[in-house]
Amino acid sequence: MTTGGSGRAGTVRDGAGRTAAAASVAAVLTGLLAGCAAPAPASPASPASPSSRTSPSPTPPEALCTRLVVHWAREVLGSGTYGDYQSMGLSNGQYEILRSVVDEARVEHKRRGADAADELIRREARTGCAAWYRSGGPGAGAWR
Secondary structure (H helix, E strand, C coil): CCCCCCCCCCCCCCCCCCHHHHHHHHHHHHHHHHHHHHHHHHHHCCCCCCCCHCCCCCCCCCHHHHHHHHHHHHHHHHHHHCCCCCCCCHHHHHHHHHHHHEEEEEEEHHHHHHHHHHHHHHHHHHHHHHHHHHHHHHHHHCCC
16 A cells, blocks of 8 residues: 555656646646637627618519429420429429420420520410419419
8 A cells, every 4th residue: 555655656646746737737728718718800880781781682472483483394395204293392383384384385396496495484484473473372262
């Protein structure tokens, strides 16, 4: 049994060893805390104008409908097959617009080519979506 001196080989249990260890820990903590206490960045001299703090206005639903229908009409026209309207992210009404647009675009593609079909897709999708939302869109009718 050991008393006093050293308990394990290479360790010192005297006051000088503890003081040196405590000083080392204190120095490391002081350095770490000083790094965390950096000054906050300066605030701007003048507050932002009210117009710069407002969020952008949301996209109208008929514009979103048009973008979706145009995208899927191009996909369907290129592949020749339809997916399920839900897997396309479309409502039932948007899907009906899509089917009508694609039917017309197929005829236009055969008659006047790809560019004419693409123009028809954009025009008819915009017209169909505007009419659908003017009459209530997905919030109207039996499927509310």
